Amino acid sequence: xxxxxxxxxxxxxxxxxxxxxxxxxxxxxxxxxxxxxxxxxxxxxxxxxxxxxxxxxxxxxxxxxxxxxxxxxxxxxxxxxxxxxxxxxxxxxxxxxxxxxxxxxxxxxxxxxxxxxxxxxxxxxxxxxxxxxxxxxxxxxxxxxxxxxxxxxxxxxxxxxxxxxxxxxxxxxxxxxxxxxxxxxxxxxxxxxxxxxxxxxxxxxxxxxxxxxxxxxxxxxxxxxxxxxxxxxxxxxxxxxxxxxxx
Amino acid sequence: xxxxxxxxxxxxxxxxxxxxxxxxxxxxxxxxxxxxxxxxxxxxxxxxxxxxxxxxxxxxxxxxxxxxxxxxxxxxxxxxxxxxxxxxxxxxxxxxxxxxxxxxxxxxxxxxxxxxxxxxxxxxxxxxxxxxxxxxxxxxxxxxxxxxxxxxxxxxxxxxxxxxxxxxxxxxxxxxxxxxxxxxxxxxxxxxxxxxxxxxxxxxxxxxxxxxxxxxxxxxxxxxxxxxxxxxxxxxxxxxxxxxxxxxxx
Amino acid sequence: xxxxxxxxxxxxxxxxxxxxxxxxxxxxxxxxxxxxxxxxxxxxxxxxxxxxxxxxxxxxxxxxxxxxxxxxxxxxxxxxxxxxxxxxxxxxxxxxxxxxxxxxxxxxxxxxxxxxxxxxxxxxxxxxxxxxxxxxxxxxxxxxxxxxxxxxxxxxxxxxxxxxxxxxxxxxxxxxxxxxxxxxxxxxxxxxxxxxxxxxxxxxxxxxxxxxxxxxxxxxxxxxxxxxxxxxxxxxxx
Numbered sequence: 001x002x003x004x005x006x007x008x009x010x011x012x013x014x015x016x017x018x019x020x021x022x023x024x025x026x027x028x029x030x031x032x033x034x035x036x037x038x039x040x041x042x043x044x045x046x047x048x049x050x051x052x053x054x055x056x057x058x059x060x061x062x063x064x065x066x067x068x069x070x071x072x073x074x075x076x077x078x079x080x081x082x083x084x085x086x087x088x089x090x091x092x093x094x095x096x097x098x099x100x101x102x103x104x105x106x107x108x109x110x111x112x113x114x115x116x117x118x119x120x121x122x123x124x125x126x127x128x129x130x131x132x133x134x135x136x137x138x139x140x141x142x143x144x145x146x147x148x149x150x151x152x153x154x155x156x157x158x159x160x161x162x163x164x165x166x167x168x169x170x171x172x173x174x175x176x177x178x179x180x181x182x183x184x185x186x187x188x189x190x191x192x193x194x195x196x197x198x199x200x201x202x203x204x205x206x207x208x209x210x211x212x213x214x215x216x217x218x219x220x221x222x223x224x225x226x227x228x229x230x231x232x233x234x235x236x237x238x239x240x241x242x243x244x245x246x247x
Numbered sequence: 248x249x250x251x252x253x254x255x256x257x258x259x260x261x262x263x264x265x266x267x268x269x270x271x272x273x274x275x276x277x278x279x280x281x282x283x284x285x286x287x288x289x290x291x292x293x294x295x296x297x298x299x300x301x302x303x304x305x306x307x308x309x310x311x312x313x314x315x316x317x318x319x320x321x322x323x324x325x326x327x328x329x330x331x332x333x334x335x336x337x338x339x340x341x342x343x344x345x346x347x348x349x350x351x352x353x354x355x356x357x358x359x360x361x362x363x364x365x366x367x368x369x370x371x372x373x374x375x376x377x378x379x380x381x382x383x384x385x386x387x388x389x390x391x392x393x394x395x396x397x398x399x400x401x402x403x404x405x406x407x408x409x410x411x412x413x414x415x416x417x418x419x420x421x422x423x424x425x426x427x428x429x430x431x432x433x434x435x436x437x438x439x440x441x442x443x444x445x446x447x448x449x450x451x452x453x454x455x456x457x458x459x460x461x462x463x464x465x466x467x468x469x470x471x472x473x474x475x476x477x478x479x480x481x482x483x484x485x486x487x488x489x490x491x492x493x494x495x496x497x
Numbered sequence: 498x499x500x501x502x503x504x505x506x507x508x509x510x511x512x513x514x515x516x517x518x519x520x521x522x523x524x525x526x527x528x529x530x531x532x533x534x535x536x537x538x539x540x541x542x543x544x545x546x547x548x549x550x551x552x553x554x555x556x557x558x559x560x561x562x563x564x565x566x567x568x569x570x571x572x573x574x575x576x577x578x579x580x581x582x583x584x585x586x587x588x589x590x591x592x593x594x595x596x597x598x599x600x601x602x603x604x605x606x607x608x609x610x611x612x613x614x615x616x617x618x619x620x621x622x623x624x625x626x627x628x629x630x631x632x633x634x635x636x637x638x639x640x641x642x643x644x645x646x647x648x649x650x651x652x653x654x655x656x657x658x659x660x661x662x663x664x665x666x667x668x669x670x671x672x673x674x675x676x677x678x679x680x681x682x683x684x685x686x687x688x689x690x691x692x693x694x695x696x697x698x699x700x701x702x703x704x705x706x707x708x709x710x711x712x713x714x715x716x717x718x719x720x721x722x723x724x725x726x727x728x729x730x731x732x733x734x735x
Contacts, residue, residue, distance in 0.1 A: 020637070020639075021637065021638050021639075022726075022729065054497070057358075057362055058362075059358055059361055059362065059497060060497040061496065061497060075496075079273040079274050079364065080273045082273070082362060082363065082364035083273060083364040085362065087358075087359075087362050089355065089358065091354065091355030091356075091358070092355070093355060093356050093358060093359030093362075094356065094359070095287065095291055095356060096354070097291040097292075097294045097295040098287065098290060098291055098294070102287075102290060106283055106286070106287045107359075107363070109275075109279060109280075109282075109283035109286075110275060110280060110283050110284075110360075110363040110364075110365055111275065111363060111364060112272070112275035112276065112279060112364070138294065154359075420651065420655075423647075423651070424648075424651075427631070427635075427644045427647065427648070428631075428634075430635055430637075430640060430644070431631070431634035431635055432634055432636065433634060434634075437630060437631065437634045440627045440630050441627050441630070441631060441648065443623070443627075444620055444623040444624035444627055444652065444655065444656075445624060445651055445652060445655040446655075447620050447655070447659055448655055448658045448659045448662050451659070451662060451663070452662060475662055478658075479658060482654060482658060486650065486651055486654055490568075490647045490650065490651070493568050493643055493646070493647055494643070494644065494647055496643075497640075
């Protein structure tokens with residue numbers, strides 16, 4: 001669907017502001033994510049991570065500022081952005097009473113995958129997340145980890161250029177989380193641009209090319225993973241978010 | 248993976264004219280999306296039968312209560328049966344309408360639908376067609392039930408036409424309003440309050456038309472009601488088509 | 498934000514004018530116009546009855562325009578207009594219903610019948626009462642404005658359609674004042690010159706009153722918003 005050709009920044013956010021009622025959640029946020037880059041977004045609850053991802057997913061309108069994905073402006077050109085996006089949220093966005101296969105058939109139809117490719121594509125993603133043998137089982141019988149894997153299969157089904165992951169590790173046990181690590185690494189290799197929010201500093205650092213910390217609606221820290229000492233990250237995180245709270 | 252890591256975001260980059268990623272056919276073909284959503288709802292309902300079972304039981308109980316409370320003799324039945332029919336359809340339909348969008352919203356799957364590259368109104372018509380099918384199943388069962396219990400033949404082609412037309416109008420406006428009421432604090436009470444006044448033109452025309460048909464009146468007595476009902480459907484479908492975008496955006 | 502002197506003066510001028518017009522209209526209703534031939538003194542209430550219906554209809558119409566304008570521009574001032582207009586419209590339609598009942602008691606010998614006109618005005622009242630319920634039910638202000646605008650449009654369309662549908666029914670006993678009707682209602686009264694003068698004067702008066710009330714209501718809304726914001730500021734300083 002989407003041609004993977006070069007553009008300066010796959011995701012470009014400039015002076016983004018979002019106000020709910022009277023309280024501002026994002027205050028003039030600037031962020032650029034290059035094509036193929038994996039950005040981990042850290043930040044305490046209420047720092048605006050989810051709001052930012054909702055705006056990038058065209059689910060929420062910015063109050064002010066500009067947002068471009070793949071060169072298309074949100075929310076005005078949302079129609080051109082949606083097909084390029086894959087989203088994994090802490091909610092699975094799946095239907096309990098349908099089987100894994102039916103869920104994927106449904107989303108394949110929504111994303112207009114050509115009918116002749118559908119079955120093969122569904123099989124491929126289900127095999128990749130290790131759910132092919134359970135494809136005919138109703139989702140409500142799945143464990144939390146399986147649901148999350150299926151959610152990833154759903155998000156990459158239409159081969160999106162951009163992946164938005166909103167706390168994908170929520171509620172997963174150690175084994176499921178390790179499996180998710182491998183999956184995300186694999187998913188990111190396909191040249192996809194990824195933004196992931198998480199509370200897991202170590203994991204976020206390990207997976208990403210770049211780590212940014214969001215605090216009080218602005219990017220308070222931003223550096224490539226290679227420049228960050230993983231052992232120093234927790235204290236750095238505390239400094240950045242704590243300092244912002246005092247100022 | 249990328250050499251972009253060292254650059255902190257600058258505003259200058261946003262000013263550079265960007266080349267846009269080419270997107271072929273941004274929005275999924277309208278009726279494909281509508282059909283997919285309706286198919287999904289029907290498929291899930293066939294498996295769980297949660298909604299249709301409660302609607303059916305509710306229908307049965309309402310008919311019981313009506314026939315006991317009204318103590319209808321055969322003459323009274325002839326004139327009230329269409330009222331019983333429509334009141335029951337509306338109340339049973341309310342059960343389905345309040346659940347259909349509430350479950351999408353509570354499980355977060357509404358976001359999944361809104362993320363998809365489909366026209367917002369296609370989402371609306373998909374949900375509406377799903378709701379319509381459930382209401383029609385209920386209406387059909389109800390007509391059989393009333394035919395048996397009240398000894399009045401309700402299963403006539405003209406009456407079926409009126410039921411279909413009335414159900415279309417009712418589920419159209421009901422789906423629109425339930426997509427608003429799911430955001431309210433007391434959504435279960437708000438939906439009927441919002442729905443009743445605006446569904447009245449439908450109910451009035453449907454009851455009048457049905458009574459005329461049932462009493463085998465000449466066509467000039469029921470035809471205007473069919474036309475008015477049809478017009479109401481057109482008005483509500485057009486209004487929902489125009490307004491649904493505003494309801495689901497954030 | 499403060500209001501300009503000029504606008505405040507216009508509003509105050511209109512307010513006094515409305516008060517004077519109202520007194521004049523009442524005087525006309527009771528002294529200028531004579532009792533109607535068939536209905537006698539009871540018919541005097543009709544001037545207020547029809548005019549308040551006109552007022553409510555204007556207000557609800559304004560709410561629709563405001564709703565459309567809000568959805569297009571997202572300017573909250575349109576929502577304030579819509580909200581204010583619906584409240585005033587509800588007040589006027591209550592007057593229409595109550596005066597109608599007072600009139601019906603001596604003329605139809607009952608407070609209430611399920612006559613089509615009565616039914617349609619009741620439906621109108623219910624629809625806008627539901628609008629108020631919707632407003633109180635939605636907490637997020639932006640969403641509340643959007644939903645209110647959508648519902649104002651839907652409600653107006655359906656109320657209008659209901660009124661049309663009901664007019665198609667030929668079995669009304671309600672007197673018809675304006676517009677063609679299929680049935681010649683039994684309660685029809687002849688419109689004399691004085692009756693016409695009084696009616697038009699009342700309608701004009703109620704139009705002015707509607708505008709004045711909506712305007713005041715908008716100011717009240719803006720004022721209470723300012724108070725709420727000031728309160729937040731004070732609380733934030735503490």
